[in-house]
Amino acid sequence: MPEDAPKAAELALGNPSHVSTVSRRLQHLPLFQQRQDPEFLKIFEIVDAMPLDDTHCHLVTDRDAITTPKRFLERISLAGFPFPNYFPEGVYERWLNGDEPTKYALNKEYDIQSKVDGMTSHLSQSVFIRFMTKEMAQFLGCEPSFEAVIEARNDRGSSYWSYVNNLFRDVNYENIIHDTGYVEGVGQAEIEAFEKAIQPCRSHRIARIEAIQDELFGLDIAFEEFEARFTKRLLEILDGDANYGKRTIGMKSYLLPDIGLIKPLYDRTFAAHSWNALRKSFCDRSRMDREDAANITKDLCRYTFTLSLEECLKRDIPMQIHTGDGEAPGVMLRNQDPFYLEEVVRFDKDNIMRMPKIVPLHAGYPSVGKAAWLSHLYPNCYFEVSIMTPFVHQSLYDRYKQVLEAVPISKILFASDNFHVPELFWLAGRWGKRYLSQALTDYVVGGSLTLEEATEAARMILYKNNRVLYNLE
Numbered sequence: 001m002p003e004d005a006p007k008a009a010e011l012a013l014g015n016p017s018h019v020s021t022v023s024r025r026l027q028h029l030p031l032f033q034q035r036q037d038p039e040f041l042k043i044f045e046i047v048d049a050m051p052l053d054d055t056h057c058h059l060v061t062d063r064d065a066i067t068t069p070k071r072f073l074e075r076i077s078l079a080g081f082p083f084p085n086y087f088p089e090g091v092y093e094r095w096l097n098g099d100e101p102t103k104y105a106l107n108k109e110y111d112i113q114s115k116v117d118g119m120t121s122h123l124s125q126s127v128f129i130r131f132m133t134k135e136m137a138q139f140l141g142c143e144p145s146f147e148a149v150i151e152a153r154n155d156r157g158s159s160y161w162s163y164v165n166n167l168f169r170d171v172n173y174e175n176i177i178h179d180t181g182y183v184e185g186v187g188q189a190e191i192e193a194f195e196k197a198i199q200p201c202r203s204h205r206i207a208r209i210e211a212i213q214d215e216l217f218g219l220d221i222a223f224e225e226f227e228a229r230f231t232k233r234l235l236e237i238l239d240g241d242a243n244y245g246k247r248t249i250g251m252k253s254y255l256l257p258d259i260g261l262i263k264p265l266y267d268r269t270f271a272a273h274s275w276n277a278l279r280k281s282f283c284d285r286s287r288m289d290r291e292d293a294a295n296i297t298k299d300l301c302r303y304t305f306t307l308s309l310e311e312c313l314k315r316d317i318p319m320q321i322h323t324g325d326g327e328a329p330g331v332m333l334r335n336q337d338p339f340y341l342e343e344v345v346r347f348d349k350d351n352i353m354r355m356p357k358i359v360p361l362h363a364g365y366p367s368v369g370k371a372a373w374l375s376h377l378y379p380n381c382y383f384e385v386s387i388m389t390p391f392v393h394q395s396l397y398d399r400y401k402q403v404l405e406a407v408p409i410s411k412i413l414f415a416s417d418n419f420h421v422p423e424l425f426w427l428a429g430r431w432g433k434r435y436l437s438q439a440l441t442d443y444v445v446g447g448s449l450t451l452e453e454a455t456e457a458a459r460m461i462l463y464k465n466n467r468v469l470y471n472l473e
């Protein structure tokens with residue numbers, strides 16, 4: 001969008017003197033969607049002005065500054081996110097970045113274009129995309145059609161970072177904690193560019209256990225050497241600045257989709273067996289059944305997970321664990337049940353439950369009730385709302401009530417799981433505040449919370465709990 005942007009976009013970027021916050025946020029919705037009762041309007045006005053902390057998300061790079069409707073669908077959708085995994089390794093990237101003859105040859109061999117067309121056509125038919133289109137059209141000051149939204153977005157591509165910054169300021173992010181285990185191959189410079197672009201929002205980082213493993217699993221070294229190097233790297237990340245030039249404020253694990261139930265493993269002899277079996281499997285791993293392949297490294301990964309969780313426990317910092325959700329076709333969906341985390345939430349050793357701080361991610365979606373119940377039962381288990389926020393869109397109203405029926409308010413953490421494109425940060429903030437306000441209004445109207453209790457609950461969920469858990473000032 002050019003600098004002399006239409007007035008509607010100026011309003012959307014936030015100038016409260018033009019129009020009240022409430023009407024600004026709600027004016028584009030059809031009347032039947034607008035909740036008009038004074039209880040809601042009062043709560044929403046307060047909640048909408050609150051800061052936001054994002055407890056789990058991923059960086060944005062400038063590679064999506066200019067896009068196409070199809071590419072945007074792929075980049076924003078969880079179902080489209082792993083397109084490359086539908087083809088042999090490296091093929092999709094060669095097709096995407098190739099010249100016409102390369103594309104032609106790869107289409108002939110793998111039928112890529114028609115498969116991508118088929119997938120994006122279904123992706124475009126979701127209520128999520130239709131609703132997002134209307135919201136973005138209001139923000140960008142354009143017609144509410146998907147093509148017009150992408151065109152208006154591309155107009156802003158030349159000053160992409162200021163567009164990203166505007167999205168952040170519009171919903172008032174003050175802190176984000178981003179997981180550097182998924183950075184699409186970029187390095188420290190790109191990470192720092194992103195962190196600078198979103199200022200004054202402050203950035204904090206989480207490191208992934210699998211990122212350390214990826215550096216080491218392929219090396220031709222003995223188990224003892226692997227163990228020493230793993231521990232050294234882990235300590236550098238936790239206590240030094242080895243997370244791309246910064247300290248980490250917690251760890252993240254992506255183990256659940258691989259193995260299901262995670263039982264801590266303290267016996268290094270099992271891990272050593274697993275390490276040796278992995279070395280033997282190298283030559284035929286690509287042809288192996290994926291579950292068999294995961295079983296080979298199961299004990300090794302249980303062991304590295306246990307080593308990492310011990311270090312988190314010593315420092316009293318949280319471990320985020322991927323739960324529910326799932327980037328098919330690269331994961332085993334059946335393994336992602338929140339109850340499979342019970343043993344690591346307990347973290348028993350010598351008959352003592354040690355109860356480290358555990359943050360199951362993604363609301364356990366679609367098993368939201370199980371993740372909520374786990375958090376209800378174990379005092380050290382938290383609840384994080386990403387993926388569900390923003391992907392269930394209008395149903396967040398019901399989902400937040402489902403969460404609040406079981407989870408103590410003091411454990412609920414706002415998050416977006418933003419990946420690839422910055423609009424997920426913005427949608428999560430916009431819809432998170434709106435539908436949380438609706439859910440809390442029901443409690444006020446029903447008499448279970450006073451107005452003051454409801455607004456304090458919103459403060460805790462949207463930013464205060466995050467600051468307490470991660471010791472942010």
Ligand SMILES: [Zn+2]
Pocket residue numbers: 056057058179417
């Ligand atoms: Zn994530």
